[in-house]
């Protein structure tokens with residue numbers, strides 16, 4: 196899988212490349228059929244590598260921050276963060292007709308029911324996308340409620356499209372709708388959510404800037 200690295204800073208770029216390699220490692224672990232001896236040998240090598248990375252460690256991932264070019268970025272985010280091995284990472288863009296969209300391919304690693312993506316993984320993606328639709332409308336907030344309707348099993352290993360749009364706001368409360376669909380638009384999982392802008396964000400913004 197090709198990981199887009201956009202930090203533009205050598206150390207952060209290297210961290211994002213490392214995270215991409217770890218994603219490949221996680222996929223390999225989920226699918227490997229090598230024998231016990233090889234599993235034990237690989238575990239030993241990984242233990243040594245883990246120790247090298249922990250030689251200099253922080254207590255929180257790469258923060259939500261203002262990048263040198265003035266844009267907001269969150270390389271440590273669990274859904275979009277290129278520096279977070281847990282993230283797909285999801286590349287979210289503005290949708291031509293309003294709202295936001297992202298193309299995505301889930302992996303066998305995301306399996307819940309046999310042959311399909313775990314419902315909690317789908318909900319996580321929808322939570323983030325709805326939140327970003329609200330943020331794109333200028334009203335960034337924390338998820339208050341999220342309701343998901345699972346209409347059909349979400350497959351992994353096949354291209355899908357996720358979209359979301361802000362639907363309305365009342366004071367600090369904003370609502371958004373979204374869905375994960377097949378490329379032809381057939382919805383597989385649909386969500387609606389309420390996002391509340393914490394009072395402090397109105398003064399300082401989500402990055403505390």
Ligand SMILES: CCCCCCCCCCCCCC(=O)SCCNC(=O)CCNC(=O)[C@H](O)C(C)(C)COP(=O)(O)OP(=O)(O)OC[C@H]1O[C@@H](n2cnc3c(N)ncnc32)[C@H](O)[C@@H]1OP(=O)(O)O
Nearest residue numbers: 322323326327330335337338339340368391392393394401
């Ligand atoms: C430019 C910026 C870019 C940013 C990009 C970011 C994109 C990232 C996208 C990431 C996306 C992923 C995001 C994540 O993963 S966010 C992670 C998951 N969510 C959380 O952890 C949220 C935890 N909860 C809280 O922090 C607080 O409870 C919040 C902030 C939600 C409200 O605490 P606050 O003290 O501020 O609220 P208030 O008590 O003054 O109430 C205010 C109003 O809101 C109503 N209310 C409150 N809670 C709920 C509820 N649960 N259901 C229904 N309604 C609720 C309440 O009745 C009242 O309404 P009204 O009586 O006035 O009518």
